[in-house]
Amino acid sequence: MSNIQSNSRIGIFGFGCVGQGLYDVLQTIEQAGIEVAGICVKDKEKPRSLPASTFTYNPQDLLQDESITIFAELISDADEAYSIVTQALKAGKTIVSANKKMLASHLPELIELQHNYNGTLLYEAAVGGSIPIIRTLESYYSSEPLQQVSGILNGSSNFILSKMESEGLSYSLALQQAQELGFAETDPTLDVGGFDSVNKLCLITAHAFGLTITPEQILRFGIDTVRKEDLEFAKTINARVRLVASAEVNPEDELSLRVLPTLVTDQKELYHVTNETNGVTIDPVFAGQQFIKGLGAGSRPTGSAVWADVSAALSGYRYSYPKTAVKTIALNQDKKIDIYLRCPADSSLPEANWENLVKVQETGEAIYFTAILPVSELQNISSYLAGKQIFIAEITAEQAMDIALKFSENEAVVYS
């Protein structure tokens, strides 16, 4: 912080949850020494907590202001955010963003712009809210290979799963509660559909493994088809349902990426991550497993992450994407994974190269299976499964054996 010039001026885009959080942090930290040059918002009719002279409705008023040292892009409109960030980078400016959707969709281009115009773009707040995961991967683990990074990256989904479990709420009631408390949007698709976690996993992958991946390349299942029966099933093997985003490298340097509901056992740190909290496990080759947990969203936690980027950028910090230079890792989605499936009684499983497809339980409402399938095959049948309301969750091979043993008295049927 001591390196920050005391005459730094910041232009802020957005004054919602995150923008106000940053403003709050800047006002509270005396040493910040940063003057807010102006705040760009959209709605002229909205009542504001600051004098009208603080605000502008034209992004160019900030972008063209040569007295501004640094920008913070904290708006909810991904297209406008892209326009603001690219314009700032083309002018060789420094900008901090929290917009994971925009960043994940345009990352290769944004990295190139930084390089070509000598600008700086940081985005810690876009992944895991207050958890310092990007900088940990980028800086601390810049030269140590990683085997896996996996985590709970979406607070809304985790809140819903936690409430269903701790209070026995149905999925729709838990979702309603999340919306009432401001943990989920009116349209919750991005969160419960797994899209938000996919976007964050794209950013993690660039820093942890040096690959820039498009969101469409990542296998994605959400929690929107989860039912209380799945949580009860998980409990029989001392597990909880969690929406886990994971990037995992095998000994052949092949990277598998997926966002999947997962039956996490009580031996794992992620089991204990509840409500809106986020948590990330890092598996470096030499250091041994590490785990970071913290508030994944909210005004002050996210404002804190933006401030961390602002102060670092003002001290000259920028991402170097160190793993990109050592590009030995390639994406391979042929990894076979064990899964649990609950298929409503009036649906059936699609044709696929199922391995070890075992019917473990049948009730009037649903049939429960375990099976093994490559990630790429799951990708191919994902729309079918979602359309038929078939819930799937990743399990480990040990859990599959545990399930087979537990339900053997039900005469598990091996299909293939």
Ligand SMILES: NC(=O)c1ccc[n+]([C@@H]2O[C@H](COP(=O)([O-])OP(=O)(O)OC[C@H]3O[C@@H](n4cnc5c(N)ncnc54)[C@H](OP(=O)(O)O)[C@@H]3O)[C@@H](O)[C@H]2O)c1
């Ligand atoms: N909320 C979180 O905890 C959190 C955590 C991590 C990352 N993020 C990300 O941070 C960003 C902001 O989220 P938020 O929760 O703060 O959103 P928010 O509360 O909905 O506030 C959005 C702000 O963006 C402004 N805005 C929207 N479109 C604009 C446009 N075209 N031009 C100028 N201003 C515009 C809005 O202006 P008005 O005030 O005029 O409506 C508002 O001030 C998003 O990308 C989000 O994904 C949020």
